Amino acid sequence: MSGHLHGVAQTTRTDPSRVLEEIKRQTLEQLGGLPGTLYAPIEEALKAESLKGDGRNHQYEDQAALWVLRQQQASHVMAFRQQVGLGFEAFRAPASAVGGLGGSPLQLVGEQQLAFDLDGERLTESLEQRYLRPLEMLQGRLKMLSASIGSPTGINPFGPYRLVKAFISVYAETQVTESLRLRLFREYEHELARLLGDLYGRINNLLATAGYGVGLGAPGAPVRAAEERRERNTLDDVFDTVPHRESSTPMHDYNAAMGGYGGESHAAHGHPGGARAPNYGGHDPSQPVSQADVAAMANELAELRSQLHAWREGLVKSGGLPPAHMPQRSMAPRRELRVDEVVGMASLLQPEPPDAYARALAVSGRLGETIRDQLYDGARRLGFNPDQTCFSAEEDDAIDLVALLFDSLFRNHALQDRARRVYARLVMPYVKVALTDNEVFVKREHPARRLLDAITEACEGNDGETPQDRDLLERASSISQRIVSDYNEDLAVFELAHAELDALLAQHRRRIELQEQRAAKATYGRERLGAARGQADAAVRERIGEARLTQAVADFLATPWRHHMVQVLLRENEDPKRRAQALALGDALVMADRLAAENRGRELADQLLALQPIIVQCLASSGLDDSAAQHGMAGLVRALVTPDNERAEHPLPSSAEVEEDVAEERRLYLAAGTTSANHDPLLAERMRQLEPGDWLRLTNTQGETIAVKVAWSSPLTSRFLLVNRRGVRTLVASAEELATLASVGRLVVGAERTAFDEAMRQVRRHLDRVI
Template sequence: MSGHLHGVVQTTRTDPSRVLEEIKRQTLEQLGGLPGTLYGPIEEALKADSLKGDGRNHHFEDQAALWVLRQQQASHVMAFRQHVGLGFEAFRSPGSAVGGLGGSPLQLVGEQQLAFDLDGERLTEALEQRYLRPLEMLDGRLKMLSQAIGAPAGANPSGPYRLVRAFTALYSDAQVNESLRLRLFRQYEFELSRVLGDLYARINNLLATAGYGVGMAGGAAPNAPARAAEERRDRNTLDDVFDTVPHREAAASVPHDYNGAPGAGYGGDPRAAHAGAGYGAQQQASQADVAAMASELAELRSQLHAWREGLIKAGGLPPTHQQPQRSMAPRRELRVEEVLGMASLLQPEPPDAYARALAVSGRLGETIRDQLYDGARRLGFNPDQTCFSAEEDDAIDLVALLFDSLFRNHALQDRARRVYARLVMPYVKVALTDNAVFVKREHPARRLLDAITEACEGNDGETPQDRDLLERASEISQRIVCDYNEDLAVFELAHAELDAMLAQHRRRIELQEQRAAKATYGRERLGAARSQADQAVRERIGESRLTQAVADFIATPWRHHLVQVMLRENDDPKRRAQAMALGDALVMADKLAAENRGRELADQLLALQPIIVQCLASSGLDDSAAQHGMAGLVRALSTPDKERSEHPLPSASDIEEDVAEERRLYLASGSAQVAHDPLLAERMRQLEPGDWLRLTNIQGETIAVKVAWVSPLTSRFLLVNRRGVRALVASAEELAILAASGRLLVGAERTAFDEAMRQVRRHLDRVI
């Protein structure tokens, strides 16, 4: 067996020339054809502008110049690829002139070339600002690559400067006016924005997996003495504060909520801490913040220990060598590097055991330990003579509780279980080496887990977009398994890729929320109109004795007409008053008929005829049917001794089936009569759109819901799930009843990781 533990950071690297050639190949593959994609969209835009122009804009000049450029499209593509390729040659040999773009810096520059250069500088600055973070990482890795080649550090051959210079070099001799030049730059920027994010992610990932960028500290080995000494000298970083007594004990635990505070590595081993803390620049923290964090960490760690000991005493964890208890014969505690080696050995293996454990609450931690001890046996360690340290136990339990909380409380489908099962061992390795994942909200591993949960939560794959999202999340989890080797850049690149896809998904969710709000408002307006119409019908029928024809007309066509007027023309008081007056006039006409006042009745009906026909037409009758209905009404009123009687009042409008279903799911029957806490109801009235809650239905299933909209008509709250689908519409009083019964929790966290850690802490508090 090799003396080097599998999984510990190594300095073995792929041949730099081969890596550079692969970067060149991917860059040309992604960007080589860009000039050929510019002209089509510009031509379409020019055609559209010419159609809607006022005649003063002469787009034919731009179209003529564009036509000339299109004839040279093939040569432009070849020249562009050549210029990009020269950038890589310049990177390989910075002192040579082969990578130069343009002529001598002392030559005279024409006005057109100057304009292109100025626009190119602005585009370069915009792109560098947009891709600042991946470019910084890429520059650091390329610097290490150039050192491996044995050449001075050169400019990034796929960076914005080179790409923009290659673009401007194409048109140095072309006749391009100002309008077309601006269109070319805009279209080029648009095309670059579509591919650069993915390209930089691929190159960063390629360099990281090839061994250029581990630790991101100039290529020195993570355990170099100079680096350890440097870490000890920098006393303002959390890594060093936690590496000193009295904070070393606190460093192994996690606060449930800390606003972006940086974290530290587990235990007192600066090498293990630095394996994860090498990501990015170390951040400063005030002594007060450090003290508060240390207190939070120590408290949670003590809770973890009490929870574990309680499980052992209660028989929840059998006191075997595979469980974290310290009362047995002394054993050697495994070092972090050794546990990392076990985890790295297990990382690429099928995650079936973790998937099964996620299906049973509380089994994941036991399964992780079983698998790690199995890896220990394969690496030659005797489990009877070794045990996990307290810090390692904490890391395992926190990851197990975190994943269990995510799967229990975020409406994840069974098909997402394998996605999370693959990530268990990589996140155990993160927890062992980088405590910041639990305290720093911007930590890449934390953000990736948030993005994966966002992609999977409530996603049943019904639509093609949802299926694509699930497939991408699955691919990314597999990529983490394949590529993660203590370099957190893998998580950041994976998050950037998934987040770009989720941006479109969030837009769809936003539109879904807007549609749900509009549909709910429409239902409320319809319900209010029907209630007012029913009240108007009751007032006119009431205890009056009417002919059957008049009563039927008021109860059906007139009521429907009244609802339509209230919905469509509620802002027109004249139309509303006219519709109301029709009902009163029909009651009066029936009274005139009963009193045998024929002349007055005839005058009344003649005056009402246009309005009655219009009322019948609003119910969908054509002119002939409306006239026939009018004739039936006249016949009924023409006989004074026609039977008249009291008529039943209309019943309340039925609730729509989907509304009734959601009320059966979340609100117990008769909730309107259940007393509510006025103070709690007042607290609910303070909820605003964007607030997150946790809602539990009658069957005990809990989902995260957001206040998407507050009705200006009824002040009810529209609650939607994370997919933007309506979950419940309820009043403040109904929400107060739900909260009092423990089925509504106010103040849920916005991100899945934050909410999961909150649930973990609540679970520990409840158990202890």
């Protein structure tokens, strides 16, 4: 059964009242429960902060206020649905819209209401910029709808302004703290960013199929579509999709940095897919695909095909295609091969060794040529003359998309050489999938798509060092062999294979989480040790400084006492009395040396007797037993009781050296002048808003790009721990250093959660750039 989609354009218009009611139903169905979804993530974030024990006083107040909100959850949901519904009534009859969302008489505004209004304005502006293109298209269709109703065009009832006003009307009168208010706005923005792209796509197609502005979004405007994608791609160069999650830091102007950097973040959040395929297939798999979904996917496929055709035409004109691969469908003697004939060729080639594809994957851009060469060979074996037949446009599209997809996977994911053969086996089965069911390129629940995601997760960055990693590689390899042997146009093979591999990956994900936690703890321990050493070095430099001391006292301060200070700061930093006592010992030794120099023997003796137990304790903390500590004490006393011992200035201790592995890590990613000295402040502010779970793409000094995740943010230095997909530490860097990396093009914020989505986004950007 073919999966090719075809859009249907209607020239007759459906009753506008029925259309508006359907839009209202879909809007309430998708957005009506939003207030009820905000509290759980905020509660989890507050619990995590309280477990961290970072000392913020507002946590308990936030938790108490959140508990009150949760008790009123049902009423909040009802009030929100009512306000959204009032927006539709105001659109239907703008002149009669009084109260509710339509405005209110002038009056004094309280501080909380003013704060809500200001945050609401910022959120509205952010959403309007983010969804600028779909909102412009929808506004044109709504204008036609209003004209059919016979009323002036009102405010878009499902636009950002109305949705934000509905949100404010629900919460403006509640008793919430400032930080909780910001959390509510942040979570509301996150939920809208997750839902609005799909909602606007559905409504746009609903209006189009109902006859309101049929030509506005038709796939027959590839030039404008390409221009829009190029705009998005330019803005995506630094910021891609970054889902908004709960931040542990209250941010009053949480969108200021995003809006201040040329609008990149707004554009990158334009819809959940950025420059890639929208999540038209992101619905519940148990629910049937609606007509709007089908139309949206058809439009998306048509747009993708127009890109491919323009790309191929460019290759032909530039001579980038070998003569045997030139499209020659216009020549009379050549017959276009039917899809079933090409599928038969692919089935013939499917069980054969994948060496040719493995070699092609090692060279970017060669896979498409290799696939065609192999298919031509299969055609000869089946009795077709390649000089008298050619591929149809749809068959060329399927071949090119599979080739570009696999090339993109290898360019943008850390796949080892061992994984190349796994993917090479899958090339021909995926060509068959693309020929018979092109929904694989736009539908996220497609079984073949999910299997490729799972295989990439198993292989990415996997060098087989541990038994678990080797088991993953072996399972991925065996599954690819099973696909080759069993796939015969039945997608159930992909479903079963994905279920098996995903069960193994679930255990692997838990190990990765533990690995991330260990990396975070190790990094935090290093930071605490470095901070303690820095404070101890500063204390030593302060006491040695320009003072003229005996060699014994200077050595004692630079070694045992410094080590003792580090131990106290690490183990007993919360005890100010112990810290003060340790600092006082250093001051007392400097004073004892001065008394000795002035030959004030009695005072010196009293001082040393008083210091003896503390000095012995200090020496013991360096690992000396009681007898060695007593011996060290005696040597110090001997040096001090001799007044004419030489005293001089002593060199200050150098700062602690950076561990070799950390130094290598920083050389690999922060070399060539990558410092925080000349960073963009706005870009750095955007980096500070990164949160655990955000994905980035990082390029090292050798030009290798890997996906990294923000695993942890240090409460001590505010630096970010970046780990790869195996949970292994990759880099620890400050927001300023990340901003500098982004400004030189070696860091891109935002990466897709799944490999297939990321690969398709890169394919689109590549096609746009080439076109």
